[in-house]
Amino acid sequence: MKITYSENRRRADKAASYDVKYERELHKRLSDWREKRLIASLLAETGRLERMLDVPCGAGRLSPVLAPHAEKVFEVDYSREMLKVCRRNARGYEPRFAEASVFDLPFGDGSFDLVVSIRLSHHIPDRGARLAHLRELFRSSRRYVLATFFDENTLKNRLRTLHRKIGGRKRSKHTLTMEEVAGVARESGFRVVRSRRLSSIFSGHCFTLFMKA
Numbered sequence: 197m198k199i200t201y202s203e204n205r206r207r208a209d210k211a212a213s214y215d216v217k218y219e220r221e222l223h224k225r226l227s228d229w230r231e232k233r234l235i236a237s238l239l240a241e242t243g244r245l246e247r248m249l250d251v252p253c254g255a256g257r258l259s260p261v262l263a264p265h266a267e268k269v270f271e272v273d274y275s276r277e278m279l280k281v282c283r284r285n286a287r288g289y290e291p292r293f294a295e296a297s298v299f300d301l302p303f304g305d306g307s308f309d310l311v312v313s314i315r316l317s318h319h320i321p322d323r324g325a326r327l328a329h330l331r332e333l334f335r336s337s338r339r340y341v342l343a344t345f346f347d348e349n350t351l352k353n354r355l356r357t358l359h360r361k362i363g364g365r366k367r368s369k370h371t372l373t374m375e376e377v378a379g380v381a382r383e384s385g386f387r388v389v390r391s392r393r394l395s396s397i398f399s400g401h402c403f404t405l406f407m408k409a
Contacts, residue, residue, distance in 0.1 A: 205254075211277035215255040215285070227394070231403075232261045234392060235314070235342070238405045239265050241389055242340050245309035249336060251298055252316055253291075256282035262312055263289040270308070272296050298329050306338035315401070318346035318369040326372055327380055334384035334406070341386060341406040345372045350393065352400035369400060381406050 204210040218228040235258065248266035250259065252273040259282070263269050271291045273279050279293050296302050298316060311333045320326045326345070333341050348371035378388055391404040 205273075205275040205278055208277045208280075211255065211275060211281050214278070215257075215281050218257060227399075228257070230394060231314075232258065234394060234403055235261050238342060238390055238392070238403060239310075241405055242310060245339065247308045248310045248312065249301075249303070249308045250312045251296075251301065251333075252278070252313070253282050254278050256285040258312075258314060259286065259289070259291070263291070266310060268292065270294065272298075272301065274298070299325070299332055301332055301336050303336050305335055308337050308339075310340040310342065311337040312341075313343045314403075315344055317344060317372065318401070321370055323370070323372070326370060327376065330377065330380045331384060334381065334386055337386075337408070339408050340389075341381075342403070343406070344401050344403050345377055346400045347371065347393065347402040348373045350396075350400040350402075352395075371400070374402070377404065382409075385409050 205214065218224045242265060245266045247268045247270070248262065249270045249272060250262055253259070253271035254273060255278060256271065269289055269291045271279070271282050272294045273282070274295065274297050276295055279295060283293060294302060298313065313333055317326050317329060320329060330343060333343055346369040374391065381388060385408060386406040387409045389405040389407045391402055393399060394401040394403065
């Protein structure tokens with residue numbers, strides 16, 4: 197039976213491997229550096245807030261960038277093994293942890309000043325589920341949402357699609373368009389503040405900051 201990406205993250209060995217994923221190769225280290233700088237520049241718009249939700253938190257790779265922006269940080273992942281790694285990696289802040297699905301967060305409407313979800317959307321196969329994930333982020337926030345999605349209209353995605361058509365085996369990314377994302381934001385009472393790609397040529401990942409309208 198094929199093991200899915202989500203099932204893998206529940207295994208202790210895979211969680212440990214993910215913990216060092218961005219240290220193994222030069223291009224991953226460069227991507228990590230660029231990503232953290234980009235997130236920091238977007239969060240400069242929000243100032244320091246009271247309550248932040250990071251979902252999924254994974255191994256806590258981005259926590260050093262996120263945590264300084266809130267008094268209280270809630271780290272959420274559906275994988276208990278990932279939460280264990282994140283707990284071990286926590287430095288300089290005291291996070292609160294919860295095991296939960298991104299589609300059914302155990303918090304009331306508007307529970308957080310900022311909800312963050314990085315590099316999840318493109319792993320969700322069903323387009324409707326990707327949009328549902330965004331709606332759950334907006335539901336849980338009373339001020340800001342910072343989320344990523346893989347932009348369907350980027351050069352990177354066009355090249356990846358072409359490569360697969362001619363026999364390439366690289367796994368497809370699950371995409372959305374900016375129009376779809378902005379539409380869901382409006383339906384939820386949010387507007388786009390800033391949206392930036394990790395790289396205009398080498399990446400289709402789009403980092404977008406939303407604010408309650």
